[in-house]
Amino acid sequence: MPAIEMNELIQNGLNRAVELMALAAYNSFKFGKRNTIKMVSLSIDDLKEIAEFCYSLGDMSPLAARDGRFVMELVKEPHAVLLIGDKRKSDFNYNCGACGYRTCAELNKAEEVEALTARGPSCQFKNININIAAGAAASMAWRLGLHCRVFSTIAFAAFALNKLEGIDIATSVAVSAAKVDPFFDRHQYWTKEHWDEIFAKEFPTFTRGFFGAIEE
């Protein structure tokens, strides 16, 4: 049997890991004994498109731009992103009130509101179901020793770019087999000057000795 190169081993393992994560998400606990979630593993081309889209939102959302820059780096090493979504309307008939409508029928009849991030209003329990599924996928990734983070930003962008048909709400789980965990302490995506400027703006009193001091 010929030797299998390390890079190939890792990529094959990652492909298998995403399948197991999807399986865990599919089999996770769901309210209402209904399994209506939809899933897709995003391709590298999808992710590059998502990265550019996020970056283009920079004026509106610095966080999206940061995540756009981050995704461009993420795809340079072995990675995978699982997108999980569902429809927004309720088929539970719980009439719980969390969505702001007294009954599920009222929610389902309400006017649909389009946005780049999701279609609303959506059933709280539909949302809980996809987030439990995301948790199960993340839990599986953690057990498999992968670097992992749950991303709303990537999911919102994937929704806007229609990467998964027939969904109104979405979340995503990104995993990586990079040499260093890429998901946390992402200081490289901000310049020190920008960080200092934003911190001073958001927390103006932090460096003042006396709270009555007047800003220069």
Next chain:
Amino acid sequence: MSIERSMKQFEDDRKEAVKIAARLLLASATTTPRVGGVGECTIHILDDECKIEDLCQAVEKMAKENERWSFFTRDAMMLRDADAVLIVTSLRCYTDPADTNCNMCGKLTCEYLKESEKFPDEPGIAYKGPLCIFRANNIGYAIDGIVSLARNLGIDYGVFWSAGAAAMRMGIVPKNTGFCLAVGISVTEKSPFRDIPLKYDEINERTMNDRIIKRLWPQFRSIYS
């Protein structure tokens, strides 16, 4: 009724195992992801039989409030068999929208959600929506933190929204709680959350014991002794 000492020891140790497991599940739920990295969930453990019974009675009381909640009585009976109940709350979804303008609630911006009128505190309303769905989604992660570890520990579990809503009614969770779910756990040989008869609120181990053993056996003993 006489029970062998070793059997009593087993029962004591089983209850101790429940207390340890509940706290480990709390730890797992606490460290799950939070949207935006902002902490807002609390997890509360009820491992006292009397407190669980109070919760079950509150669930049963709510069953009469809304015609869609008739299954609450069955939930309450299942929860009576639970050894502990974990209640997971979301504190910010009621008062502090995430400012992501995500539109999951159907309001294009979070400002619109802040301005919208909430449901009053009245019977038939479980959660005083509209809530920030993006924030309340954190409960999904926390619930999976509990379920995932419970599976690894070999602990039986059942997830109930009825008990979460009842806990809010009882005021045993923080006052800003907007959304709340509950997980019952059990360390017994047969999961009390599976294989449940449809009329479980009427036909269950308690009523069977009461009707057959506790009622018939004393009479049988009186007559035939």
